[in-house]
Amino acid sequence: xxxxxxxxxxxxxxxxxxxxxxxxxxxxxxxxxxxxxxxxxxxxxxxxxxxxxxxxxxxxxxxxxxxxxxxxxxxxxxxxxxxxxxxxxxxxxxxxxxxxxxxxxxxxxxxxxxxxxxxxxxxxxxxxxxxxxxxxxxxxxxxxxxxxxxxxxxxxxxxxxxxxxxxxxxxxxxxxxxxxxxxxxxxxxxxxxxxxxxxxxxxxxxxxxxxxxxxxxxxxxxxxxxxxxxxxxxxxxxxxxxxxxxxxxxxxxxxxxxxxxxxxxxxxxxxxxxxxxxxxxxxxxxxxxxxxxxxxxxxxxxxxxxxxxxxxxxxxxxxxxxxxxxxxxxxxxxxxxxxxxxxxxxxxxxxxxxxxxxxxxxxxxxxxxxxxxxxxxxxxxxxxxxxxxxxxxxxxxxxxxxxxx
Amino acid sequence: xxxxxxxxxxxxxxxxxxxxxxxxxxxxxxxxxxxxxxxxxxxxxxxxxxxxxxxxxxxxxxxxxxxxxxxxxxxxxxxxxxxxxxxxxxxxxxxxxxxxxxxxxxxxxxxxxx
Numbered sequence: 344x345x346x347x348x349x350x351x352x353x354x355x356x357x358x359x360x361x362x363x364x365x366x367x368x369x370x371x372x373x374x375x376x377x378x379x380x381x382x383x384x385x386x387x388x389x390x391x392x393x394x395x396x397x398x399x400x401x402x403x404x405x406x407x408x409x410x411x412x413x414x415x416x417x418x419x420x421x422x423x424x425x426x427x428x429x430x431x432x433x434x435x436x437x438x439x440x441x442x443x444x445x446x447x448x449x450x451x452x453x454x455x456x457x458x459x460x461x462x463x464x465x466x467x468x469x470x471x472x473x474x475x476x477x478x479x480x481x482x483x484x485x486x487x488x489x490x491x492x493x494x495x496x497x498x499x500x501x502x503x504x505x506x507x508x509x510x511x512x513x514x515x516x517x518x519x520x521x522x523x524x525x526x527x528x529x530x531x532x533x534x535x536x537x538x539x540x541x542x543x544x545x546x547x548x549x550x551x552x553x554x555x556x557x558x559x560x561x562x563x564x565x566x567x568x569x570x571x572x573x574x575x576x577x578x579x580x581x582x583x584x585x586x587x588x589x590x591x592x593x594x595x596x597x598x599x600x601x602x603x604x605x606x607x608x609x610x611x612x613x614x615x616x617x618x619x620x621x622x623x624x625x626x627x628x629x630x631x632x633x634x635x636x637x638x639x640x641x642x643x644x645x646x647x648x649x650x651x652x653x654x655x656x657x658x659x660x661x662x663x664x665x666x667x668x669x670x671x672x673x674x675x676x677x678x679x680x681x682x683x684x685x686x687x688x689x690x691x692x693x694x695x696x697x698x699x700x701x702x703x704x705x706x707x708x709x710x711x712x713x714x715x716x717x718x719x720x721x722x723x724x725x726x727x728x729x730x731x732x733x734x735x736x737x738x739x740x741x742x743x744x745x746x747x748x
Numbered sequence: 749x750x751x752x753x754x755x756x757x758x759x760x761x762x763x764x765x766x767x768x769x770x771x772x773x774x775x776x777x778x779x780x781x782x783x784x785x786x787x788x789x790x791x792x793x794x795x796x797x798x799x800x801x802x803x804x805x806x807x808x809x810x811x812x813x814x815x816x817x818x819x820x821x822x823x824x825x826x827x828x829x830x831x832x833x834x835x836x837x838x839x840x841x842x843x844x845x846x847x848x849x850x851x852x853x854x855x856x857x858x859x860x861x862x
Contacts, residue, residue, distance in 0.1 A: 373818075373828070377779060378802065380825040384780040385798070387824075408799030416803035423810040511810075 351401045353382050356410050363414035366421055366511055374417055378407070421511040434506030434521065442498025449490040489581070492548065492555040495529060499559030514563040522560035529556040533736070540731040541739050542704065549736050654712030654722060658683050659693035664705035664727055671707050679703060698730040701742050705729045764804045766847055767794065769832065769840040772814065778827035779805060805830060813839045 350356045357375050364371050382403050389399035407413055499521060507517040533552040539545065660678035662671045682695035697706045709725040732739055771777060771785040783801055786794055808814045813836035820826045832840065 374802075374806075376825070377828045380778070380827050381780045381798065381802075383824055388784075406798045408797065413799050413802070416800070417806055420803040420805075420807035421810060423807070425812075426810055 430510030
């Protein structure tokens, strides 16, 4: 009578070994094939010794012992600490290498797509360069959404596949471990460490990087990509289509460059008094020069200094603007940043931070001063420019949650 | 009282890697051949449990002592042939030295006057 615990049929025996192994499918297949060849050899030898075929098969399987115990021993032999350590190191290396490869390659294609888009839309007059417009945001945020997301996804996927092969573990199990261990690290890198010019779409894009990493960890070999040239062409097309689609939502916009005259309808008349009637502007706004863009600060020099003594409490105010109507933002009731003169000896220099607020994509700078009665007047034509928030996503969130000035 | 595994079986368990490395040191062999070679060279005294042979082979391969190659066969299915690597040759030399020292030490205690 056959032992119910140990199957006497080779297929059944090997099936139970395979079910218990818990190794990557390719390795499992090799183990089973090797054992099948052994059973065949042993059976043939026992038949040659005079045993009946069925008896010889039973004896050959009996010599291998319990299928479960054999599978456990082979799994332990395959999954050694040495292989695990090697797999971890190789996984991290491939994560970095593949991720970087994807990021750099994708940047190249996105850059080309952006350039094409910029030229076409510029030619059609639809390009405003306004960072507060969907087109500006698309061009600004597109690379982060696409490039870093792709780098995280494919870097993670490759790392998991390499580590699974090297450690002789199943892809799903290795992927879960990579996701658990790597997602916090990737989240910190993408959201806290990485600093860049941000707008809302870029923030969303960077926030999706850890999600892409986890998706890459769990994707495994199910995600296949065609050969390289086709892959890059597809990537560039997707990026370009994404940008065009978002840009199409924005449509053309108007914006005002340079320094319009005081009281020009830019909205200041709503919130502040212009130069008193009959007075000349202190300086020509066109003489103002900015430096440092897109760094945190801009310096403006007014030279030569004219008749400051008539005014006191001089200050440079930064007002939130909008590209769509060219003026200050309709809901702006006061400057979001104010600077007093750094030095009044021979020139008037202000240093003001114009990019400290996430909601500010365009700014207006205006020189104001108070008269003897304490009334504040605009003393020079305002000047405008566009900017973006520079920092990490965490900085951006902190700024959003901070009380408004 | 239940009888445990025989003394020879217990000894054989610990010496399986040494026996496997020794016979593979003579040339490339596949699993079944290795078991047969050990049996033949021991005059039938040792027959390593075939259930422990494959885990031992896979462990030695994972440690880099053995390298394996699949080869087609004229007589039946393709087989996985094992051969010693440089690391395996070093391990074999080390294991042999350890075994000789171990036998001498056991002899001094278990077979006095020998």
